[in-house]
Amino acid sequence: MRSFLYFLTALAVIGLAAWAYRENHLTQQAMNEHRALEREVASLGNAITIQRTEWAYLNRPDRLRELVDVNFERLLLVPMTADHFGEIGQVAYPLPVLRSDYSTAVEVFGTLDEDAVSEEREP
Template sequence: MSRVVNLILILLVVLGVGYVYQIKGEAEEASDRAAALQGQIDEVRQTIEILQAEWSHLSRPDRIQTLVERYEQQLQLGPMEVYQFSTLDDVPLRPIELDPLSRGALGGVAAGQPGVLAQ
């Protein structure tokens, strides 16, 4: 009887070791994936920093002024006049297209709202 119990316990220990080894492998794979993603994140951040620096360089007012002076004939730019400015009242509103009421939904702005149904 005690031999059977010992064999069962040894079998359980071997199964437990195998399970722990499997979990260790999965944890290492997850760690590798996390490290790879972190590397990608670092590359993207570095690219963003480079692009921000390039944008700062390209949008410098003195550089833009030099380009305007160099290409004055092609651009035909001039100083802004007061009449060139507009107000929001001058901008036309977008027309609202109403859906047919037979479909049961409200038209216009309410049509895009979830949970809004015609009575």
């Protein structure tokens, strides 16, 4: 009987060791994936920073002014001034549509029976 208990204890220890090894392996794998994702996020953040810097560099007012001057004949761009904007009163808003005939808005599916209505009202 003792040898059987020793055997079961040894099996339990081996089973627990296998389970612990498997969990350790899965944990290491998850940590490696986490590190890889962190590296990818960092590189994408750097790429976004570089693109924002390039965008700011390309949108410098002096550079854009030079491009407008060089391509004036083809694009016909002029500097924007306050004269290019209109007054709020100059905006043409559409007039609201007024309906005087509401008979087409409701469809009738039956007729009203006067007797049925009077029977429902009486307690």
